[in-house]
Amino acid sequence: MAKILLVDDEPSILSVLSVLLKAEGYEVVPCDGGEKAVELIKNTPFDLMLSDIRMRPIDGMQLLKLAVEHQPAMAVLMLTGYGTVETAVESLKLGAFDYITKPFKLDELLITVKRALEYNKALSENVQLKAQLTAQYQFENIVAESRSMRNVCEMIERVAPTDTTVLIYGESGTGKELVAKAIHAHSGRKAKKFLPLNCAALPEPLLESELFGHTKGAFTGASADKEGLFEVADQGTIFLDEIDSMPLSIQAKLLRVLQDKEIRRVGGNESVQVDVRVLAATSTRLEHLIEQGKFREDLYYRLSVIPIEIKPLRERPEDVLPLAYHFLRQETGANKTIPTVDAEVINLFEQYTWPGNVRELENALKHALTFAKDNMISRDCLPAKLLQSTPPVIGGQRKLDDFRGKSLKAFLRVKEKEYLSQALAYTDGDKQKAAKALRISLATLYRKLPEPKE
Ligand SMILES: Nc1ncnc2c1ncn2[C@@H]1O[C@H](COP(=O)(O)OP(=O)(O)OP(=O)(O)O)[C@@H](O)[C@H]1O
Numbered sequence: 001m002a003k004i005l006l007v008d009d010e011p012s013i014l015s016v017l018s019v020l021l022k023a024e025g026y027e028v029v030p031c032d033g034g035e036k037a038v039e040l041i042k043n044t045p046f047d048l049m050l051s052d053i054r055m056r057p058i059d060g061m062q063l064l065k066l067a068v069e070h071q072p073a074m075a076v077l078m079l080t081g082y083g084t085v086e087t088a089v090e091s092l093k094l095g096a097f098d099y100i101t102k103p104f105k106l107d108e109l110l111i112t113v114k115r116a117l118e119y120n121k122a123l124s125e126n127v128q129l130k131a132q133l134t135a136q137y138q139f140e141n142i143v144a145e146s147r148s149m150r151n152v153c154e155m156i157e158r159v160a161p162t163d164t165t166v167l168i169y170g171e172s173g174t175g176k177e178l179v180a181k182a183i184h185a186h187s188g189r190k191a192k193k194f195l196p197l198n199c200a201a202l203p204e205p206l207l208e209s210e211l212f213g214h215t216k217g218a219f220t221g222a223s224a225d226k227e228g229l230f231e232v233a234d235q236g237t238i239f240l241d242e243i244d245s246m247p248l249s250i251q252a253k254l255l256r257v258l259q260d261k262e263i264r265r266v267g268g269n270e271s272v273q274v275d276v277r278v279l280a281a282t283s284t285r286l287e288h289l290i291e292q293g294k295f296r297e298d299l300y301y302r303l304s305v306i307p308i309e310i311k312p313l314r315e316r317p318e319d320v321l322p323l324a325y326h327f328l329r330q331e332t333g334a335n336k337t338i339p340t341v342d343a344e345v346i347n348l349f350e351q352y353t354w355p356g357n358v359r360e361l362e363n364a365l366k367h368a369l370t371f372a373k374d375n376m377i378s379r380d381c382l383p384a385k386l387l388q389s390t391p392p393v394i395g396g397q398r399k400l401d402d403f404r405g406k407s408l409k410a411f412l413r414v415k416e417k418e419y420l421s422q423a424l425a426y427t428d429g430d431k432q433k434a435a436k437a438l439r440i441s442l443a444t445l446y447r448k449l450p451e452p453k454e
């Protein structure tokens with residue numbers, strides 16, 4: 001039942017209203033002056049406050065301001081005499097729900113109280129709903145319909161605020177960098193830099209100086225001192241992509257940086273303190289590389305304090321269509337209608353194995369949008385690779401569907417019959433010629449021609 005704070009320095013009104021509201025089933029806390037009310041507003045949650053305006057030394061307007069500040073979810077109704085109507089109007093601007101003019105009719109007062117409470121309930125439900133929605137879509141740019149992607153999002157949420165290193169594993173194009181960015185964006189470091197570095201893109205000496213910096217003259221071409229990524233990203237996050245390609249010598253240095261939290265520039269002898277969170281990604285299982293002596297086991301354990309695995313898209317088909325529409329919306333722009341996607345295309349998307357994962361899907365949609373006609377994406381808008389690797393379509397139905405669940409023998413019979421018909425068409429119905437072309441006897445041809453029976 002709703003809890004009401006009732007404030008009036010006039011004892012008769014206080015007791016009448018108190019009795020009336022209690023009779024309606026409300027829990028009422030009567031308060032005969034502003035001072036006591038201040039404490040209650042600050043410390044006890046109420047659903048509604050009904051307060052007189054003119055009181056001394058603390059008046060209703062002051063209580064209202066306090067209420068807005070301390071209990072924004074509480075509805076406030078003001079009681080006003082003729083002399084304070086203007087102030088009452090002012091109270092609405094400050095956030096009061098309504099005011100009631102004295103002398104008031106009891107039933108009208110009750111109706112106003114009820115309305116205020118209902119309104120506030122709806123409002124707070126709405127706030128809760130919004131909070132739920134934000135929680136659900138906190139990673140607004142990550143589509144996660146499948147259970148495995150939802151788990152990934154949960155992991156991001158959990159590890160983001162910590163400073164642990166995270167090793168993200170996933171095939172190419174599964175969203176490793178997107179996950180790394182989300183971790184950074186939901187961490188205390190979000191206002192600082194997020195610096196990605198692809199370890200496979202640079203040869204060993206360059207990679208080292210890129211990471212740790214160098215001093216002037218450290219090697220040929222080092223014409224000035226240079227900060228490395230660890231210094232540039234101070235207080236931020238570094239994302240080491242394709243960490244599996246990192247040469248062993250640099251692995252050793254990285255391990256030291258992770259342990260000591262300080263770096264030494266190439267060619268320098270001074271150590272510099274760094275505060276950087278390291279996230280790493282790989283599409284090769286590091287365990288295999290450790291066995292082959294290509295990756296340091298100790299570094300592996302340092303990096304993979306928290307491992308996050310992103311499954312390939314073919315193992316989470318529930319994500320395909322939501323992702324497709326996500327990219328369509330993204331590419332089409334906010335003010336335009338997104339194109340209609342032909343059922344055949346949807347069918348094809350669901351069947352395809354997406355070896356290039358989400359990136360391939362994204363590119364396929366960009367391609368399709370370029371070729372879309374009349375705001376419609378049909379089969380012929382798709383990239384050739386996708387069409388080639390999915391079964392051909394006849395009359396809008398994929399041919400293999402016709403044979404689903406039937407025996408191989410039945411399938412072969414139908415295929416054979418098709419081939420025989422082609423041969424007959426080729427020879428204008430001349431069975432002898434057809435049999436010869438097919439290198440079978442005429443009898444065999446006759447036997448094979450009738451409807452195959454299961
Ligand atoms: N779950 C997802 N929701 C929305 N977009 C996604 C999702 N997963 C991946 N993407 C998008 O797909 C593209 C490829 O993702 P990303 O670059 O993060 O993959 P990657 O694993 O780092 O790939 P690579 O191994 O090739 O570097 C990006 O445009 C990314 O925004």
Ligand SMILES: [Mg+2]
Nearest residue numbers: 173176177241
């Ligand atoms: Mg990447």
